[in-house]
Amino acid sequence: MTAPALVFVVDDDPSVRRGLDRLLRSSGLTVESFDSARDFLDRPEHEGPRCLVLDVRMPGQSGLDLHDHLVTTGRDIPVIFITGHADVPMAVRAMKAGAVDFLSKPFDESELLGAITQALERDRRRWEDRQRHAGSA
Amino acid sequence: MGDRPVTHVLRRPEVRVAGAAVAVCIGYFIGANIGFVLRLPPATPSIIWPPNSILTAALLLAPPKRWWIYLLAALPAHLVAELPIISPTSLVFSLYATNCLEALIGASSVRLLSSAPTRFDTMPRVAAFALGAGIVGPFLSSFVDAAAVAALAGEPYALVWRTRFFSNVLTELVLVPAVVFVAHDGWSRMRRASALRRVEGALLTAAITAVVVMYFVAPLTGPGPLLGSLDVPVAFFIPFVLWGTVRFGPAGASLSLLATALVVIWSATHGQGGFASPPTPESVLALQVSLAVSAIPVLALAGLVEERWRDRLALADRLRFEELLARLSGAFVHLASNRMDEAFLVWLERLGQFLGLDRVMLLRLSPDGRLFTVSHGWAGAGLAPMSTENLSAMFPWSVRQLLRERPVMFRSVHELPEEAARDRESLVEIGISAKLALPLVAGGRVLGALSLVTVGRERAWTDELVARLQLVAEVFANALGRKESEDALRASELMKSAILASLNSSVAVLDGRGQVIEINRVWARFSPDFNHSQGREVGVGQNYLAVCREAASRGEPHAADAVLGIESVLEGGQSGFSMEYALGEMAAERWYAMSVVPLSRPDGGAVVSNTDITERKRAELEAQRTRQELAHVTRVSAMGELTASLAHELNQPLTGILSNAQAARRMLDAPKPDVAELRAILRDIVDDDRRAADVIQRMRDLLRKGESEMERLEMGTLVRGVLKLLGSDALIRNVTVALDLDVRPALVSGDRVQIEQVLLNLVLNAMEAVTERPATERAVIVRTRNVDGQGVEVSVEDSGPGLRRGTHHMVFEPFYTTKSTGMGMGLAIARSIIEAHGGKIWAENNARGATFVFHLPPAS
Numbered sequence: 001m002t003a004p005a006l007v008f009v010v011d012d013d014p015s016v017r018r019g020l021d022r023l024l025r026s027s028g029l030t031v032e033s034f035d036s037a038r039d040f041l042d043r044p045e046h047e048g049p050r051c052l053v054l055d056v057r058m059p060g061q062s063g064l065d066l067h068d069h070l071v072t073t074g075r076d077i078p079v080i081f082i083t084g085h086a087d088v089p090m091a092v093r094a095m096k097a098g099a100v101d102f103l104s105k106p107f108d109e110s111e112l113l114g115a116i117t118q119a120l121e122r123d124r125r126r127w128e129d130r131q132r133h134a135g136s137a
Numbered sequence: 138m139g140d141r142p143v144t145h146v147l148r149r150p151e152v153r154v155a156g157a158a159v160a161v162c163i164g165y166f167i168g169a170n171i172g173f174v175l176r177l178p179p180a181t182p183s184i185i186w187p188p189n190s191i192l193t194a195a196l197l198l199a200p201p202k203r204w205w206i207y208l209l210a211a212l213p214a215h216l217v218a219e220l221p222i223i224s225p226t227s228l229v230f231s232l233y234a235t236n237c238l239e240a241l242i243g244a245s246s247v248r249l250l251s252s253a254p255t256r257f258d259t260m261p262r263v264a265a266f267a268l269g270a271g272i273v274g275p276f277l278s279s280f281v282d283a284a285a286v287a288a289l290a291g292e293p294y295a296l297v298w299r300t301r302f303f304s305n306v307l308t309e310l311v312l313v314p315a316v317v318f319v320a321h322d323g324w325s326r327m328r329r330a331s332a333l334r335r336v337e338g339a340l341l342t343a344a345i346t347a348v349v350v351m352y353f354v355a356p357l358t359g360p361g362p363l364l365g366s367l368d369v370p371v372a373f374f375i376p377f378v379l380w381g382t383v384r385f386g387p388a389g390a391s392l393s394l395l396a397t398a399l400v401v402i403w404s405a406t407h408g409q410g411g412f413a414s415p416p417t418p419e420s421v422l423a424l425q426v427s428l429a430v431s432a433i434p435v436l437a438l439a440g441l442v443e444e445r446w447r448d449r450l451a452l453a454d455r456l457r458f459e460e461l462l463a464r465l466s467g468a469f470v471h472l473a474s475n476r477m478d479e480a481f482l483v484w485l486e487r488l489g490q491f492l493g494l495d496r497v498m499l500l501r502l503s504p505d506g507r508l509f510t511v512s513h514g515w516a517g518a519g520l521a522p523m524s525t526e527n528l529s530a531m532f533p534w535s536v537r538q539l540l541r542e543r544p545v546m547f548r549s550v551h552e553l554p555e556e557a558a559r560d561r562e563s564l565v566e567i568g569i570s571a572k573l574a575l576p577l578v579a580g581g582r583v584l585g586a587l588s589l590v591t592v593g594r595e596r597a598w599t600d601e602l603v604a605r606l607q608l609v610a611e612v613f614a615n616a617l618g619r620k621e622s623e624d625a626l627r628a629s630e631l632m633k634s635a636i637l638a639s640l641n642s643s644v645a646v647l648d649g650r651g652q653v654i655e656i657n658r659v660w661a662r663f664s665p666d667f668n669h670s671q672g673r674e675v676g677v678g679q680n681y682l683a684v685c686r687e688a689a690s691r692g693e694p695h696a697a698d699a700v701l702g703i704e705s706v707l708e709g710g711q712s713g714f715s716m717e718y719a720l721g722e723m724a725a726e727r728w729y730a731m732s733v734v735p736l737s738r739p740d741g742g743a744v745v746s747n748t749d750i751t752e753r754k755r756a757e758l759e760a761q762r763t764r765q766e767l768a769h770v771t772r773v774s775a776m777g778e779l780t781a782s783l784a785h786e787l788n789q790p791l792t793g794i795l796s797n798a799q800a801a802r803r804m805l806d807a808p809k810p811d812v813a814e815l816r817a818i819l820r821d822i823v824d825d826d827r828r829a830a831d832v833i834q835r836m837r838d839l840l841r842k843g844e845s846e847m848e849r850l851e852m853g854t855l856v857r858g859v860l861k862l863l864g865s866d867a868l869i870r871n872v873t874v875a876l877d878l879d880v881r882p883a884l885v886s887g888d889r890v891q892i893e894q895v896l897l898n899l900v901l902n903a904m905e906a907v908t909e910r911p912a913t914e915r916a917v918i919v920r921t922r923n924v925d926g927q928g929v930e931v932s933v934e935d936s937g938p939g940l941r942r943g944t945h946h947m948v949f950e951p952f953y954t955t956k957s958t959g960m961g962m963g964l965a966i967a968r969s970i971i972e973a974h975g976g977k978i979w980a981e982n983n984a985r986g987a988t989f990v991f992h993l994p995p996a997s
Contacts, residue, residue: 015821019792
């Protein structure tokens with residue numbers, strides 16, 4: 001049986017959160033949205049493939065900072081960055097850090113859904129790998 | 138010394154004295170011979186003995202210090218005349234001594250008793266002469282004389298005394314006045330006599346001469362047709378004596394007396410004229426006595442005549458003086474002040490000439506009371522005019538006296554008191570002998586002085602003369618006082634006109650009812666009556682207030698305000714009124730500033746001025762436009778700095794809209810779409826759209842270049858609005874912006890866009906300042922505070938590096954920037970905006986960084 005896939009959305013802007021929530025749900029995805037990095041980190045790990053749609057500019061911990069934190073703490077969640085104000089250095093840094101994609105707002109659904117699909121595919125493989133290792137051990 | 142004319146050699150004193158001595162000598166000699174001729178053989182003395190009288194006359198005429206000269210001059214004559222006739226020689230010398238003695242005693246007593254020894258023109262003087270020279274002299278000297286003769290010639294003492302006494306008395310009485318007259322001023326008086334008098338004098342002389350001739354000559358040729366008998370009594374001479382006395386005073390009296398005496402004595406000694414030949418001593422004595430006795434009343438009469446004549450002259454003189462003064466007063470009473478200088482000169486000359494002075498001057502005191510100078514002066518012929526130096530330095534004492542309104546008067550410099558030493562020096566230097574200076578006082582102030590002066594000769598100032606001249610001084614003083622006030626008035630009029638003419642504004646002076654009493658040149662050219670199409674001249678005599686009222690009733694803008702303003706100033710309600718107004722359209726528009734100021738006249742009034750301030754107004758408007766331009770430019774550049782955050786700010790709702798819309802589309806593809814969800818989606822889309830529009834509108838507002846619009850602003854709301862714009866920027870920079878808003882409403886009046894610009898600028902600056910700090914220490918706090926009804930204070934605090942020491946004020950200067958890409962105008966514009974709103978903006982350092990604060994006055 002396949003584990004359910006989950007998409008996390010972290011964005012401080014309520015309009016964006018609601019819009020994204022509806023868009024992803026209407027595409028048949030399960031969404032959980034948070035308005036800050038802190039709130040996301042407080043949520044326990046999900047059992048199953050997951051990905052993170054992450055706004056870059058947020059009060060408190062920014063998206064990039066959160067990503068770095070996830071990387072250093074070994075939480076290997078594929079991240080898709082979204083931002084209202086993009087510049088090249090930011091994008092380069094994000095991609096080098098291993099982000100799946102870097103989209104600038106406003107973005108078309110196809111762009112986002114494509115990135116999410118890609119991200120979830122990757123995470124499913126990691127999840128199945130982990131299950132295999134866990135099962136065979 | 139320069140004022141005394143050079144004397145001719147013949148007039149030099151030494152020459153005159155020598156000449157006089159010679160004359161005395163000759164006269165003595167001739168007199169002695171006459172005396173010898175006219176004597177009775179039995180007695181040595183003559184009936185008449187001229188030499189003593191010659192000496193007496195000489196001593197009367199000469200000053201005592203020269204007496205020895207003349208007495209000595211007579212000695213040779215005496216010796217020559219007497220030695221051949223009289224012996225012994227010792228008698229001759231003693232006779233000389235007694236002759237001198239008689240002259241000395243006589244002359245001395247006359248000098249003692251008479252106020253004018255050489256003049257016989259008043260009763261007292263005649264009496265003095267008769268007593269002194271006529272009686273005392275001969276009386277006393279005869280004692281010595283007779284003693285000498287009795288001792289040395291053996292003649293009976295009493296007889297000698299008697300005969301000598303009477304003959305000396307006679308001689309003195311008849312001879313001395315004649316000689317003195319001829320020697321003293323006879324020549325000059327005869328020269329000054331009118332032609333008629335000369336003729337009369339000649340006639341008299343001729344008549345006497347004729348009689349004398351007939352008396353002496355006729356006897357040799359037999360009885361003449363006129364005279365018949367030659368026994369003509371002495372009385373025949375009386376008419377001539379009287380004629381001479383009455384018509385010619387002492388001079389005529391003495392000469393005719395002399396002539397009479399000579400003739401009578403001659404006839405007596407030669408047995409003529411009713412005298413037996415030879416005459417007896419008693420008859421001779423009787424003759425002498427009668428002659429002497431008749432001489433005295435004649436001289437007295439002469440004195441009286443002269444006295445009366447002189448009184449008449451004095452009276453005529455006084456009348457002429459009065460007339461002069463009357464004419465002088467009359468001349469100055471209504472004299473126009475521009476003719477006064479000429480009048481002064483004329484009258485000073487007349488005064489000087491009439492009074493026989495050497496200089497007459499008008500001295501003026503300078504307004505500061507320190508300088509005394511000659512303003513008008515006359516100098517007699519041959520004299521240099523008085524210098525116009527400052528006389529206060531040369532005559533300090535005199536000036537002091539004059540300033541105390543006291544006259545300065547002296548007939549010779551020696552009369553001056555000790556304290557006037559400097560004055561005396563100066564007077565001697567110039568050569569002034571006598572002076573009279575009267576202060577000119579008018580209006581309670583000393584204006585100057587009238588100064589009358591003689592050079593080189595003394596002059597007495599009688600009380601009467603001084604009194605008269607004081608009147609003259611009064612006339613002059615009044616004239617001067619009048620001139621001064623007229624001049625002052627004219628000067629002030631000129632100054633007023635000049636001031637009015639010089640003004641660039643049009644000025645009119647109105648009386649209490651608004652009637653124009655004076656205007657200046659500019660007003661004459663254009664007097665504004667609020668009707669730009671026709672500048673009508675509102676001239677003197679017309680009522681400006683009425684003109685304005687008419688304009689107001691015509692509906693001219695501003696005219697009504699002007700009317701109210703002018704009225705309130707004229708009524709005294711306002712201490713001044715001003716307003717600015719424009720006339721004309723478009724390009725021809727001109728601005729004016731009207732000012733009305735009250736005038737302190739008894740019946741009120743005001744001064745109205747209109748100044749063309751078009752240039753100033755244009756400059757003001759230009760400046761305002763420039764400020765707005767600049768403010769706009771900075772706003773735009775500020776906006777430019779925000780593009781990043783603005784883009785971010787817009788992208789959020791746009792993302793929301795797009796995501797929501799695309800989600801909705803998907804939901805509609807489902808078999809049973811959730812309508813409620815779709816509704817929610819549409820609602821969110823609308824909200825997001827509004828949010829985006831809002832941001833754009835804010836941007837538009839800030840980018841708008843317009844004139845200020847004042848409205849009531851609540852600072853808390855305004856702050857929140859600005860921070861909404863800046864929210865994204867804060868995020869981008871990772872700056873935490875906190876709000877600390879007063880719970881009470883903070884209301885101000887202001888232009889929203891401009892105040893927002895200020896806040897924008899301050900918060901952007903604050904965010905810039907904290908960029909260098911680590912991410913967690915980038916804090917900006919915006920506070921509002923309602924300052925107890927005194928307005929609102931808004932502060933923007935940052936945790937940056939703070940202000941450099943001493944730059945608290947400089948930061949608000951234009952072109953001051955610490956940013957490499959900054960223009961430096963932001964804070965300068967902010968300050969000009971806050972100050973234009975009547976507020977204050979300042980900066981200070983706080984614990985961590987800088988705080989910028991501005992205070993706005995409360996909304997009215």
